[in-house]
Amino acid sequence: MNKNTVQFATLVRREILRFVRRPYNTFLPPIITNTLYFSVFGVILGSRIGEIAGVSYLQFVLPGLVVLGAISDSFENASFTIFHGRWNDYIQAVLTSPMSNRSMVTAYVSASALRGIVTSLLIVGVGLVFTSVPLANPLYLVAFLLVITTLFGGLGVVGGLWASDFDYLTVMNQFILRPLVFFGAVFYSLNVLPPLWRNVSLLNPMVYMVNGVRYGMIGVTEIDPNTSLAVLTGVTVIVLAIDFLLFKRGYGLAE
């Protein structure tokens, strides 16, 4: 391995070890939360709702819950590791090393995306306990998950640089991300909304992510998946470019 690869691999490994060694903080919460979601929304309420778009309600909500877990954890991972490193100054060990700014950003985002994907798989695993999980378009599923977790890993880097207290992290996750996901057609079909609210919902980027993953899993979507994927990829590239720029300028990192 050349020097650049070793540097990148070291930071990725450090980031992965950080969340793998703390499963009670990282992987257990989404397992418990999603077990509760499936129990309440899927089994108790879902049995009264019946089918949506030709699949059971449980199968309909599963992709949305996967997106919710994936973006929450990839965002949380990147924002926490950057902010905590800043808070305790130990990010300086990375910043004062010969790693390139791009390599640092790519490592933080990659590890965060990986955590989001692992969380997705765990949620699918929980879903399998309650229902069958079809894989209608696996390549789309993989592509959407990669783009979504990378995008939110990249946004998490911005959040981690911007935050000046732990409260900021809570605000971003609970008051911005979660409402967007909950109004992102996780638990309902856009077709049940009045036209006005359906159009308003289309302004919510989460709708495209949920529909994309839903298309990958159960083959049902209310929005063209190729358009969604292209737009999300474009946004991801822009967010990563912002990350690189912020690191280069030392925003939140250097005085």
Place this chain on the structure above:
Amino acid sequence: MTDPAIRTGDLRKRYGDVQALDGLDLTVDHGEFFGLLGPNGAGKTTFINTLVGLVHKDSGTAEVFGFDVEDDYREVRDRIGLAPQEFNVDRFFPIIEVLEHKAGYHGIGSEEARRRAEDALKTVGIWEKRDTRFDWLSGGMKRRFVLARALVSNPDLLILDEPTAGVDVQLRHDLWDIINRMNDEGTTILLTTHYIEEAERLCDRVAIMDSGRKVEVAAPDELMARGTDTIDIGLADPPRTAPRLDVEGVTEVAIIDDGLSVTAAGGSQTAPALMRALEQQGHTVTSLDIRRASLEEVFVDLTRDDREYAEVSA
């Protein structure tokens, strides 16, 4: 390597109303043991952080081994090992892994990183604590660890920001031994310290900084030679009033119990002429004691003079 280890020109950095670096010009030669002295707020840490990229300069130049600290930041940081004043250690991992990570960030492969981490912990004497997390180390061990982390990348320039602050005498001597060994092996050392004795004992040259400026740079002995020595002269017949002594270098003459206390620049050179002058006035010298100015006194004089100059200029 022909370029100096550090070279700055008119380096400036301002935080709001505070001019932390005010046109700093400084050169540290390759292989030198260089001390940076100055009161709190003199700009020492800002200067160090500028070199490693934690502070972005407003203007001026800063180079490490000929590489610009911003344009060539990767080359610069690859050559520097930093032991900062404040503890900034990854609390998630046992200390040996923290060292492996640091080595990895410098592009050192995992096997070699492990070997270097082990060596560094043995060098600073905390090998038995390798599986402990940083928070569980004692204060002295934490200081040792921060030095180990700076050593693990085998730097050409070792920067130590107050490395012995708050440590006991034994540990201070241990750290001095390690640093001296590194310097003997060719590593350039930049040391900031509040302990004047430390600078006097270790450094080839010291720079005295104040208010973001370099006040003076010289070898500790040279600086001390510029200070004012005190010559206590015992006289068989002590006078009641201080005699007038027209001897070059004498700045003050005072009566003490059994003679005179004379303040003079370069005490050793002044003493013979002083004795002759006293004997010419009819006094009999019974004893002579020359106390050299300490680096601490020179430091206080220089930084006080600089502040007075700054106040007058303002």
